Amino acid sequence: MGEAKVGSRRVLTRDTFPELFRALVESGYEVVGPTVRDGAIVYDRLRSVEELPIGWTDRQEAGTYRLERRNDRALFGYNVGPFTWKKFLFPSRERLWTAVRKEGSFTVETEPTNGPPVAFFGLRACELAGLVVTDRVFAGGPVADPGYSGRRSRVFRIAVQCGQAGGTCFCVSMGTGPAVRGGADLVLTEILSPGPHRFLLEVGSEAGADVVDRLPGPSVAAGSEERARAEEIVEATANSMGRRMETHGIRELLRDNLEHPRWEIVAARCLSCTNCTMVCPTCFCSAQEEVPELDGEKVERWRRWDSCFNLAFTELHGASVRKSGLSRYRQWMTHKLGTWHDQFGTSGCVGCGRCITWCPVGIDLTEEVAAIRASPGAIAPKAGGKT
Amino acid sequence: MPAPRRPRLAVWKFASCDGCQLSVLDCEDELLALADRVEIANFREASSAVLDGPYDLSLVEGSITTAEDARRIKEVRAESRVLVTIGACATAGGIQSLRNFANVDEFRRIVYARPEYIEILATSTPIADHVPVDFELRGCPISKAQLLEVIAAFLQDRTPNTPNESVCIECKRRGNVCVVVAKGTPCLGPVTQAGCGAICPAFHRGCYGCFGPQGSPNIPSILEHLAARGMSGPEVRRVFRTFNSLAPAFRTAGDRAGAEER
Numbered sequence: 001m002g003e004a005k006v007g008s009r010r011v012l013t014r015d016t017f018p019e020l021f022r023a024l025v026e027s028g029y030e031v032v033g034p035t036v037r038d039g040a041i042v043y044d045r046l047r048s049v050e051e052l053p054i055g056w057t058d059r060q061e062a063g064t065y066r067l068e069r070r071n072d073r074a075l076f077g078y079n080v081g082p083f084t085w086k087k088f089l090f091p092s093r094e095r096l097w098t099a100v101r102k103e104g105s106f107t108v109e110t111e112p113t114n115g116p117p118v119a120f121f122g123l124r125a126c127e128l129a130g131l132v133v134t135d136r137v138f139a140g141g142p143v144a145d146p147g148y149s150g151r152r153s154r155v156f157r158i159a160v161q162c163g164q165a166g167g168t169c170f171c172v173s174m175g176t177g178p179a180v181r182g183g184a185d186l187v188l189t190e191i192l193s194p195g196p197h198r199f200l201l202e203v204g205s206e207a208g209a210d211v212v213d214r215l216p217g218p219s220v221a222a223g224s225e226e227r228a229r230a231e232e233i234v235e236a237t238a239n240s241m242g243r244r245m246e247t248h249g250i251r252e253l254l255r256d257n258l259e260h261p262r263w264e265i266v267a268a269r270c271l272s273c274t275n276c277t278m279v280c281p282t283c284f285c286s287a288q289e290e291v292p293e294l295d296g297e298k299v300e301r302w303r304r305w306d307s308c309f310n311l312a313f314t315e316l317h318g319a320s321v322r323k324s325g326l327s328r329y330r331q332w333m334t335h336k337l338g339t340w341h342d343q344f345g346t347s348g349c350v351g352c353g354r355c356i357t358w359c360p361v362g363i364d365l366t367e368e369v370a371a372i373r374a375s376p377g378a379i380a381p382k383a384g385g386k387t
Numbered sequence: 388m389p390a391p392r393r394p395r396l397a398v399w400k401f402a403s404c405d406g407c408q409l410s411v412l413d414c415e416d417e418l419l420a421l422a423d424r425v426e427i428a429n430f431r432e433a434s435s436a437v438l439d440g441p442y443d444l445s446l447v448e449g450s451i452t453t454a455e456d457a458r459r460i461k462e463v464r465a466e467s468r469v470l471v472t473i474g475a476c477a478t479a480g481g482i483q484s485l486r487n488f489a490n491v492d493e494f495r496r497i498v499y500a501r502p503e504y505i506e507i508l509a510t511s512t513p514i515a516d517h518v519p520v521d522f523e524l525r526g527c528p529i530s531k532a533q534l535l536e537v538i539a540a541f542l543q544d545r546t547p548n549t550p551n552e553s554v555c556i557e558c559k560r561r562g563n564v565c566v567v568v569a570k571g572t573p574c575l576g577p578v579t580q581a582g583c584g585a586i587c588p589a590f591h592r593g594c595y596g597c598f599g600p601q602g603s604p605n606i607p608s609i610l611e612h613l614a615a616r617g618m619s620g621p622e623v624r625r626v627f628r629t630f631n632s633l634a635p636a637f638r639t640a641g642d643r644a645g646a647e648e649r
Contacts, residue, residue, distance in 0.1 A: 038564040038591065065569050082564055092560035271612075272603045273577035274552065278559035289548055294420045294539050305560055310552045311602035325605060360555075360567045360577055361612050 002213030004203050010212060011226050014197040017075070018049045020158075020186075023214035024119045029156055032088060033121030034081070039067055041081040043088075046121060053078055060167040060242070060353065063362030073197070076122060076190045079166030080352050084281040085120050085127055086134060089151050096147075096288070096301045113150030123159045125177030126169075128184055129350040130281030131157075136344050137284045156207060159184035161234050163192070167242035168353030170366055174247065176350045178237040180204075186211065189230035200226040243353060245366040246373060247337075250347075253373060254338040258330065261380040262371045267326035269361050274307035276355035276363070277332065282348050283307070308332050333365055394443035394542065397429035399463050401449025401456050402483055402511060406528040407474035408432045408448050413531050421535075424542055440466030444541050447520075450476040450511045452483060457508070457517055464518035471537060472514045475527035479599055480633035482527075484511040488628065488641075513633060522547060527597040527630035530582050551602035553577055554594045557585040566593055573613055575626060578604035578636070595629060600636035610644055620644050 004010075012020060024031050031046045036053045046052070057070045058078045070077050098109045123131075131152075138148035162169075162178040171177030180187045185208035189200040203209050277283040287306035292299040306313060309328050314321035322328050340348035349365075356364045398408055412433060414421060421427075428438040445467035451457050464470055472478050480487070486494065487510045495502040514520055524537055524547075533549050540547040554576035558565065566572040566588050574593030576585070580601040587594050613623050623644035627637045 039569040040564040042562070042564065063568060064571070065565075067569075082559075082569070083562070087562070092562075269605075269608050271577040271605045271608055272553070272601075273555040275555050275559070275565065275577075278556060287550075291536075292539055292543060294417065294424050294535065294542065296543055305556065307552070307556060310550070310556070312550060312552065323603075325603060358565055358568050360565070360574075361608060 002209060004209040004212035006203055006205060006209060008203040008209065008212065009227065010201045010215065011223065012199045012201055012215075014073075014199075016215075016217070017199060019215050020201070020211075021046075021049050021121075023211050024121070024156070024158075026214055027117075027156075027211050029117050029119035031119045031121050033119075034076075034078070036067065040065060041067070041078055042083050043081070043085060049075070052076075052122075057164075058166065060357045061362075062168065062356050062364045063359055065357050072192055074163070074190060074192055076160045076188070077163065077192075079162065079164070079169060080124060080127065080354060082279055082354065082358055084130065084279065084352075084354070085123065086130070086281055086284075088118060088120070089134065089148050089155070090138065090284065090286075090305075091147075093302060093304045094147060096303055098298065098300045101297045111147065113146045115151060115154060117154040117156065118151075119156040119158060121158045122188075123157055123184065124162055124352075125159065125180045126171045126174070126350040126352040127281060128157065128159055128180060129171075129174075129176035130352070132183060133282040133344070133346060133348060133350065134284060136346070137282070140344075156211075157184045157204075158186045158188065159204075161187065161189045161230065162237045163190050163233050165237050165240045165242055166353060166357075168356040168364075169241050169351065170243040170245050170353060171351035172238050172241050173243075173245040173366075174347060174349055174351030179234045184208075189226075189233060191226060191229050191233070198226070200230045243356065243364070243366045245351070245369055247347070250369065251338040251341050253369075253376060254334045257372050257376060257378075258334070259379045260372050260375075261378055262368060262375075263326050263330050264380055265371075266363060266368055267324065267329050269363055270309075270325050270329045271361060272309045272311070272325050272328060273360060274309045275358050275360060277307040277309060278305065279354040279358040280336075281350060281352060281354070282336075285313070287313075308335075333368065337365070337369065393424060393426040395428040395438070395441075396425040396538075397440070397442040397445045397463075397467065398427075398432065399429075399445060399447045399449075400432070401447065401460065401477065401514070402452040403449030403474065403476045403481065405432060405448070407476075407526075408446075410473075410529050410531050410534055411446070414535060417535055421538065425538070441468065442466060443468045444538070445470045447472045447477050447514055448474055450481045450483060450513060451517055452508055452511045453506060454508060455506075460514060460517050469521045469541060470514075470518070471522045471524060471541075472520050473524045473534065474529050475525065475597065475599065475630040476511075477514045478523040478525055478634075479631040479637075480511045480513050482630050484633050485628060486511055487633065524549065525580055525598040525631075526582055530584070533582055550581055552581050553601045554579045554581050554583070554585050554588070554598070557581045557583070558588050561585050561589060563588045566591060567616075571616060573616055573618055573626070575609070577601075578606065578609045578640075596626065596637065597630055599631040599634040604636045606636055606640045606643070610640060620646075 138145040159180045185205040187202040336348040537547045575596040576594035580598040627641040
């Protein structure tokens with residue numbers, strides 16, 4: 001038995017920080033985490049701590065994202081990028097099974113659900129909340145998705161408490177961050193000052209304790225100094241959110257305002273391009289398609305990411321149910337913030353702000369909610385009959 | 388039981404660059420399987436051996452730019468059970484339809500030493516303007532995977548699966564970082580139909596709209612967005628007037644962007 005336990009703390013200096021990475025690799029994990037590619041911070045396979053976005057930050061506003069140099073060498077001095085951890089659990093394209101014709105009948109081969117254990121290195125609080133949401137969607141019902149469940153069971157979660165808020169962040173409004181409250185195997189807080197560059201490491205699970213026991217050197221209990229500093233950092237982040245959204249009674253607000261004139265205003269801007277749903281950590285829709293060979297002897301069933309903004313998403317017997325951009329935007333937002341509660345018992349929104357940043361025309365759902373809240377009960381003149 | 392007769396395939400060329408026909412030959416790995424399932428009866432790009440019609444499936448490349456073409460497409464239609472247009476020329480007029488927005492006589496005088504030898508219509512028009520078309524496959528050029536899907540669908544008597552969603556969704560599935568948001572690059576991806584696999588954004592370029600308009604393009608919004616990102620009216624008109632300038636939504640975009648400048 002090792003020394004570390006759930007709740008144990010350690011302090012890693014910048015020099016000893018790579019030991020954590022090494023301990024993960026030695027424990028058998030493939031490590032994926034943030035790294036710089038093509039002008040953004042993306043999640044990808046990491047081979048060392050040096051591949052983290054060291055000294056980079058991101059400036060985010062509605063419809064714009066820019067990487068900038070920091071004036072320090074922070075490892076986690078940025079917020080969330082265009083991709084989410086969902087891509088590792090729910091791949092954008094995935095073969096589900098293959099059927100082969102055989103003697104007047106056919107056989108079905110399913111896909112294997114085994115794979116290597118993976119460490120998600122650098123999950124933010126909002127992203128941990130996103131995992132809880134997708135766990136409920138894919139694995140919380142009577143039938144669990146085998147691919148998702150298999151991959152999810154092999155994930156080790158190293159969370160990072162945010163040391164700054166991004167321009168489109170609103171986790172405080174959604175009650176999901178920036179403090180990490182459970183759901184992680186290990187929790188890091190980066191301390192840049194005062195004193196030397198160091199990290200508070202807190203153990204959140206038995207699996208986390210096993211990794212910490214692999215760290216070299218004596219198990220020095222973290223000083224209360226680092227713990228207090230971590231709280232100050234998270235508090236400062238909470239106080240500098242780029243956005244906020246009033247969530248009180250939001251389910252009823254949206255339900256009672258389906259004919260509000262604001263929907264037409266936002267629909268005039270919405271490109272139905274699907275970007276908001278693609279970058280959302282909780283959007284889970286997919287299309288399934290048969291890919292047959294020319295000779296019709298073999299067919300593969302594939303699942304690909306789909307979006308409620310696609311015209312074909314609601315196509316039934318040759319026509320779409322939600323033909324207008326208005327009905328599609330309204331469907332997305334009322335589901336994400338309202339009817340998700342009815343379906344899954346929580347909000348579908350974790351306040352990460354990706355849909356605001358990555359909308360090409362900068363549509364901001366916090367602004368849309370505020371506009372409806374400002375004049376509840378208003379009815380668009382052309383209301384009714386719009387599908 | 389005797390083997391059923393293989394359906395007869397024909398590939399026809401009108402005003403075009405041959406790039407889409409070459410996509411058929413580009414199906415290298417699948418070409419033998421294809422030849423097993425269909426009889427390639429008339430495909431001059433591949434073989435000078437030509438069998439007479441009628442044909443079960445005709446793939447038509449190119450647009451109608453001469454009186455002779457306009458007559459010939461009617462013949463092709465008459466001897467084809469199913470007629471599928473392949474590519475932007477056949478489906479939306481192609482790059483040569485830029486003549487529709489200009490004076491073709493002027494071009495003729497400037498380009499040719501003996502303009503009187505050139506017999507040409509004033510416009511380049513899609514095949515569907517002349518004869519009924521059973522299916523239109525988009526792209527400049529078409530995607531090989533989508534072409535095989537269309538042929539498979541024909542053989543299996545079902546509707547082809549060629550989603551009319553945006554290029555953005557392909558970008559995200561592929562893992563591209565959005566060039567609009569991260570770099571401020573003008574991009575037609577949000578209004579363009581998927582199918583190419585988001586090639587240009589994967590190489591840090593904006594989308595050129597090669598597959599024509601997506602299922603529900605918001606033209607007023609993209610025009611406002613491109614203007615806000617610093618493009619002038621003529622610049623915006625130019626990006627919509629390329630390979631798919633006659634596709635209705637792109638035509639509207641080109642017309643509106645131009646109108647603002649006049």
